[in-house]
Amino acid sequence: MPGEFDLIEAIRKQVKSQNSSLIETGIGDDCAVIRPGPTGLRWLMTTDMLVEGRHFPMGSASEMAYQIGRKAMAVNLSDIAAMAGKPVCAFASVALPRENSEKIFSELARGLLDEANRFETSLAGGDTNSWDGPLVINITLMGLESAGGAVLRKGAKPGDLIFVSGPLGGSFSSGRHFRPEPRLKLAGELKLALGDGLHAMIDLSDGLGGDLRHILKESGGLGAILDAQSIPIHQDVLNAVGELDKPLDILVGKALGDGEDFELCFCIDPDKVAELPEGIHQVGIITEAPMLMVRWPDGQCKDWELGGFDHFSK
Amino acid sequence: MPGEFDLIEAIRKQVKSQNSSLIETGIGDDCAVIRPGPTGLRWLMTTDMLVEGRHFPMGSASEMAYQIGRKAMAVNLSDIAAMAGKPVCAFASVALPRENSEKIFSELARGLLDEANRFETSLAGGDTNSWDGPLVINITLMGLESAGGAVLRKGAKPGDLIFVSGPLGGSFSSGRHFRPEPRLKLAGELKLALGDGLHAMIDLSDGLGGDLRHILKESGGLGAILDAQSIPIHQDVLNAVGELDKPLDILVGKALGDGEDFELCFCIDPDKVAELPEGIHQVGIITEAPMLMVRWPDGQCKDWELGGFDHFSK
Numbered sequence: 001m002p003g004e005f006d007l008i009e010a011i012r013k014q015v016k017s018q019n020s021s022l023i024e025t026g027i028g029d030d031c032a033v034i035r036p037g038p039t040g041l042r043w044l045m046t047t048d049m050l051v052e053g054r055h056f057p058m059g060s061a062s063e064m065a066y067q068i069g070r071k072a073m074a075v076n077l078s079d080i081a082a083m084a085g086k087p088v089c090a091f092a093s094v095a096l097p098r099e100n101s102e103k104i105f106s107e108l109a110r111g112l113l114d115e116a117n118r119f120e121t122s123l124a125g126g127d128t129n130s131w132d133g134p135l136v137i138n139i140t141l142m143g144l145e146s147a148g149g150a151v152l153r154k155g156a157k158p159g160d161l162i163f164v165s166g167p168l169g170g171s172f173s174s175g176r177h178f179r180p181e182p183r184l185k186l187a188g189e190l191k192l193a194l195g196d197g198l199h200a201m202i203d204l205s206d207g208l209g210g211d212l213r214h215i216l217k218e219s220g221g222l223g224a225i226l227d228a229q230s231i232p233i234h235q236d237v238l239n240a241v242g243e244l245d246k247p248l249d250i251l252v253g254k255a256l257g258d259g260e261d262f263e264l265c266f267c268i269d270p271d272k273v274a275e276l277p278e279g280i281h282q283v284g285i286i287t288e289a290p291m292l293m294v295r296w297p298d299g300q301c302k303d304w305e306l307g308g309f310d311h312f313s314k
Numbered sequence: 315m316p317g318e319f320d321l322i323e324a325i326r327k328q329v330k331s332q333n334s335s336l337i338e339t340g341i342g343d344d345c346a347v348i349r350p351g352p353t354g355l356r357w358l359m360t361t362d363m364l365v366e367g368r369h370f371p372m373g374s375a376s377e378m379a380y381q382i383g384r385k386a387m388a389v390n391l392s393d394i395a396a397m398a399g400k401p402v403c404a405f406a407s408v409a410l411p412r413e414n415s416e417k418i419f420s421e422l423a424r425g426l427l428d429e430a431n432r433f434e435t436s437l438a439g440g441d442t443n444s445w446d447g448p449l450v451i452n453i454t455l456m457g458l459e460s461a462g463g464a465v466l467r468k469g470a471k472p473g474d475l476i477f478v479s480g481p482l483g484g485s486f487s488s489g490r491h492f493r494p495e496p497r498l499k500l501a502g503e504l505k506l507a508l509g510d511g512l513h514a515m516i517d518l519s520d521g522l523g524g525d526l527r528h529i530l531k532e533s534g535g536l537g538a539i540l541d542a543q544s545i546p547i548h549q550d551v552l553n554a555v556g557e558l559d560k561p562l563d564i565l566v567g568k569a570l571g572d573g574e575d576f577e578l579c580f581c582i583d584p585d586k587v588a589e590l591p592e593g594i595h596q597v598g599i600i601t602e603a604p605m606l607m608v609r610w611p612d613g614q615c616k617d618w619e620l621g622g623f624d625h626f627s628k
């Protein structure tokens with residue numbers, strides 16, 4: 001394998017630093033130097049690590065490096081979307097298996113740069129290691145809030161309507177989890193259209209049934225009622241379980257529990273519902289009673305427990 | 315092991331968020347929210363990953379987690395020092411071996427928080443994974459430049475005097491590499507005393523013989539002459555090789571090649587030499603001729619090659 005400096009030099013040449021005028025010094029010094037953002041805007045910082053054997057199959061690093069790089073960047077971009085922010089620059093650290101390290105590195109870099117370029121984000125620094133272990137990649141992403149402000153997990157209120165940005169479930173069984181689509185554009189449109197009426201937002205990595213609880217907890221211990229028939233079931237769920245012969249609770253269980261959808265879940269002031277863009281899905285309502293419930297077609301509301309699918313299949 | 319959320323909650327309680335008034339939202343949302351810095355100041359961003367079997371011995375994660383956490387934070391702080399900046403907040407990602415993961419996590423966190431607190435730096439976010447692999451920790455550090463500006467690797471000029479902040483070599487043989495001392499205070503003093511006369515700076519992770527080349531390259535292809543007798547040899551080198559029976563070239567070879575000293579190397583305008591604080595070491599001079607040379611006691615100058623010690627011992 002070529003030296004670390006050669007690898008870094010190769011990446012440095014591929015980086016489109018014109019993606020951001022805020023990067024004054026990028027790859028190649030002790031630190032990157034980032035100019036102050038537009039007056040008063042706050043920075044959004046997020047970091048996510050992907051590890052072989054957990055986020056992608058053990059032994060797949062050589063074949064899948066491009067997809068792994070792309071996903072590593074996308075899941076961080078999704079966190080910036082969840083705040084309705086704009087990504088600026090990324091910092092990537094890798095631990096490369098010694099075998100095929102050069103190929104893995106260049107494919108990984110190609111994947112993460114392709115994804116970064118789609119959203120006018122630059123790679124501004126990183127750290128490269130090779131070792132006798134499996135592939136690990138960590139990305140830290142730096143973004144700016146929109147002029148309207150960052151949208152936090154806290155801020156939901158009783159009576160808020162709950163929406164998701166797309167159909168849920170089946171991400172792992174279909175391999176779709178490798179191609180998350182960061183909802184940066186939609187998040188910006190929502191913030192612009194709803195302003196302070198966009199009360200709380202999160203991106204769905206652990207499944208709606210788990211991630212919605214973060215909003216409920218951070219908003220001071222609220223609850224929610226989800227409407228089973230309104231939850232958009234992804235075609236990947238239907239493909240996996242067989243559309244015709246499965247009851248709704250199985251499908252809802254997968255939609256709420258599978259995870260890695262990377263759709264947005266957000267809570268809005270009900271008076272603002274007319275301002276919403278097309279193509280999103282109202283799934284429920286925020287309640288004062290601190291429980292996460294699902295309303296079934298027979299009108300009954302039942303507690304929703306974590307690991308919902310197992311719960312229902314018992 | 316307890317769930318990821320429990321571990322994160324435990325850390326969240328230990329973090330001294332009062333370390334920085336710039337952190338508006340720390341651990342626990344999709345992103346951290348960081349206020350703009352003082353008007354006009356640029357951000358300094360650095361990231362470093364430590365991996366088991368490379369930066370610390372394979373199998374040592376359980377016993378050494380505290381030291382590993384402290385070192386992971388310290389090497390990033392050292393990069394901020396190399397820019398004469400002030401650290402603000404850190405983002406830590408970990409891949410934890412499943413065995414002893416809870417103990418490793420809490421000791422790792424204690425180490426990195428202790429080191430962060432020494433320099434009024436807060437942990438503002440992170441990502442926690444457990445897996446069937448060895449320990450990996452990545453830290454991204456966010457700092458601000460000083461009012462006088464960031465000191466880059468580029469900026470050295472022919473005739474500049476080259477200094478190092480302390481004795482070099484023997485860091486690995488002694489275990490000193492686990493206790494790097496980030497030279498943040500000294501870097502701030504240097505910038506304040508020398509202003510624009512502090513032309514270029516780097517922290518020594520790969521050894522002076524390697525890291526000085528970054529300054530020479532980034533400054534437009536310059537060279538340097540180091541004076542063998544002026545290079546401060548660390549006592550750890552003398553302990554390791556035997557003080558009495560080793561020629562100077564062996565000692566200099568270790569001082570220049572061992573690495574992980576985490577001292578500062580900096581180049582200054584020779585007119586500013588009277589402004590320097592005590593306790594630093596002048597080791598050479600920047601030249602126009604693009605070669606890294608060492609002047610030996612007999613007056614001869616010889617090319618210094620990377621991997622200097624092996625070169626001399628041949």
